[in-house]
Amino acid sequence: MLSILQNPFSRFLPWVVVASIITGCDSPTEPPAAKPRISEETSSPIYPRQERGTGVNGVAFVPTESCAECHEPQFREWVGSHHDWAMKVATESTVKGNFNNTTYAVHGITTRFFRDNEKFMVETEGPSGEPEIFEIGYTFGVEPLQQYLIAFPKGRLQSFNVAWDTKKEQWFTLYPDEKVPYDDPIHWTGRYQSWNVMCAECHSTNLRNQYDFQTDTFKTVWDEINVSCQACHGPGENHIDWARNINPGQVYEQEEYQLTVNFKESPQAQVDQCARCHSRRHSISIEDDHSGTFLDHYVPETLRSDLYHVDGQIKEEVYVYGSFVQSKMYHAGVSCMDCHNPHTLKPWLPDNALCTSCHSLDPPISRFASLKPKEYDTPDHHHHQVATEAASCVNCHMPERMYMEVDGRRDHSLRIPRPELTVDIGTPNACNQCHEEETPEWALAAVETWYGPRTPTSQTQYARAIAAADKGELGSQQTLLALAQDLDLPSIYRATAVERIEPNNEAALAAVRNLTRDADPLVRLHAVRVSSNLMEPETIESFVALLTDPKRSVRFEAARSLADYPVEMIPDSAASSFESIVQEYAASLEAHGDMPGNRFNLGILRMSQGRGEEAIEAYRTALTMDPFLLPVRFNLAGILNMLGRNAEAEKVLREGIRRHPEEGELYYSLGLLMAESQRWADAAQFLGQAAQRVEGRPRIWYNYALALQQAGDLPGAEKAYQEGLRAIPDDTDLLYAVTVFYLQQGRVEEARIYAEPLVKQHPDNPEYQIMLERIRRQLSPQ
Structure with missing residues (x-):
């Protein structure tokens, strides 16, 4: 049956903040603002x-x-x-x-x-x-x-x-x-x-x-x-x-200083303070008043493929935090201020001296027990001439990428160059970033000559698992699940693995749901987001338990996901806290309503609450802010269609096609809308456009051919069925539809050609068996 596709994209556009300006600062006395002549x-x-x-x-x-x-x-x-x-x-x-x-x-x-x-x-x-x-x-x-x-x-x-x-x-x-x-x-x-x-x-x-x-x-x-x-x-x-009221000469303890932020609490707490700005994240609190923790005010991005390479190296500008929390140094207790003077922001020591203040023959083992006494700033280690750019620690372990055309930023995941990953999965490596004229195989041979055969590490295993999942390789989903459950991995690795679990993999989703009880809040948050696709009573129980989570970001995610369920399914004991958190979440979206993504999320929330007109208003405003946001356009068209306002939905989709003339899903949705109104010629036109633009979607060819049939264009319908089967030769719906099409035309022999593979694919389907038997009887001599 033809019906409009309500939202062919994700039902949830995550909160997004994309910063594009460098950091910096002003003098304590602010000059008076000028009154400029504006255009x-x-x-x-x-x-x-x-x-x-x-x-x-x-x-x-x-x-x-x-x-x-x-x-x-x-x-x-x-x-x-x-x-x-x-x-x-x-x-x-x-x-x-x-x-x-x-x-x-x-x-x-x-x-x-x-x-x-x-x-x-x-x-x-x-x-x-x-x-x-x-x-x-x-x-x-x-x-x-x-x-x-x-x-x-x-x-x-x-x-x-x-x-x-x-x-x-x-x-x-x-x-x-x-x-x-x-x-x-x-x-x-x-x-x-x-x-x-x-x-x-x-x-x-x-x-x-x-x-x-x-x-x-x-x-x-x-x-x-x-x-x-x-x-x-x-x-x-x-x-x-x-x-101003202390007694001179008296010794005071740190907790007596009446400081709002205690930088001596822990190295991780120090990093979290810097992460408030030096991270790719989005805000979820109305104001960051320095209360609570990082995840009470922000949600950091995972190692998404548009931001990072599959091994976690930086691709787009991500502002350090997401890289640094991958590193061994972070997990050993190193903080930003171990390397950077927090007031000048410059490294404490120049060049390799900074690194060798710890990585030396006399390391500070009292602070970092895993350090080994060893000399690193020597050709025996780096195999380059001393005191040259080639021998610089950061050029090998913190390669630089250029942003904003002139602003070099170093990767803070502090990793060993891995040319073997370049060879196998195409990630960059520091060796070839300097030796651009050489091949990754050349770099790998050199590294193995110096250091011996490459051995797997948690970083390389993560990289290969993510690369396999991105390619859809067999077994990759189970590998992702194993990564997500590995407590020894950095939490950002685990959360990224959770995020990449396919939404239709019910067995994996059930295991992910168990991670809503994980000790790490970032893992809990993404476990909620992913397992919300598993609409079961156990899922509600898991989410209800998180309404009292210590982190605001997790509470918001749990409440947002619970909002998708009928309100009567929320236990009475949790109803009050659920409503309170939903209101806080909505207030946060409104406070950050200057971003169209937040208007979109507000529209989704209002729709789940049955407040359709408010959802429409939120979607329309989001599109006014950014008319190129496709998920918003699909949601708006979908809700208008649900309310029977198809003329408005048509206008929304046509405007989308004007702005995105090659986006096949827009043509598909508009074609289905036309079909719903029995405007078969128009439906066929747009469905045909969709079929040419979207690969691997047999349902589009199926609906296209049916629309042509309804429009009376039988040769066109036959051609559409054939083209669809050439693209997806074993699709059940297409095989069945073309068989019925030929039977309706009395072309029984051609119907048999498609009925036989249909039955072979589904030998236990009685409907297909009966249809093939009737075809064979018609073809057999009397």
């Missing part, structure tokens, strides 16, 4: 402003100068750091770019940078696609590039896509490979280049976006414009009060 299209901007706020338990943030009164050495180290330069008001002393009436041309757009007295101006393509003049409001970062922010209406700051290369001292575009259309959300004037949405919370101290869900407006405030002391240490009011 006519962007009049009446609302500027961010300074407003003292509070954090956990109402503890207030204090001026940075208060910290400097006692901590002058640390303050001096911080001044001039990337945190200090994270964001500054654009002034003569902060702007590094050339605004001396210079031009930069790319993709047919000429941008002019000039001065208007004290103001820094840019003339470039605006939101209408026409040249306009804008004033630079703020600088963003300092090296190796500096970006510039421009004020727009509704409290937005937009990040301009032409940046200043501070090393080469020249302008360059962040999108050299293609021209971004002015109406695309990724255009510099679009939503995905909004400072408020993509960058703000990690470039200022105690930033509150104060987003208005109904008007899509920001009234952003901060305590400090840049990343100052309390961005990391938390609000300092109590500590300042304590410090």
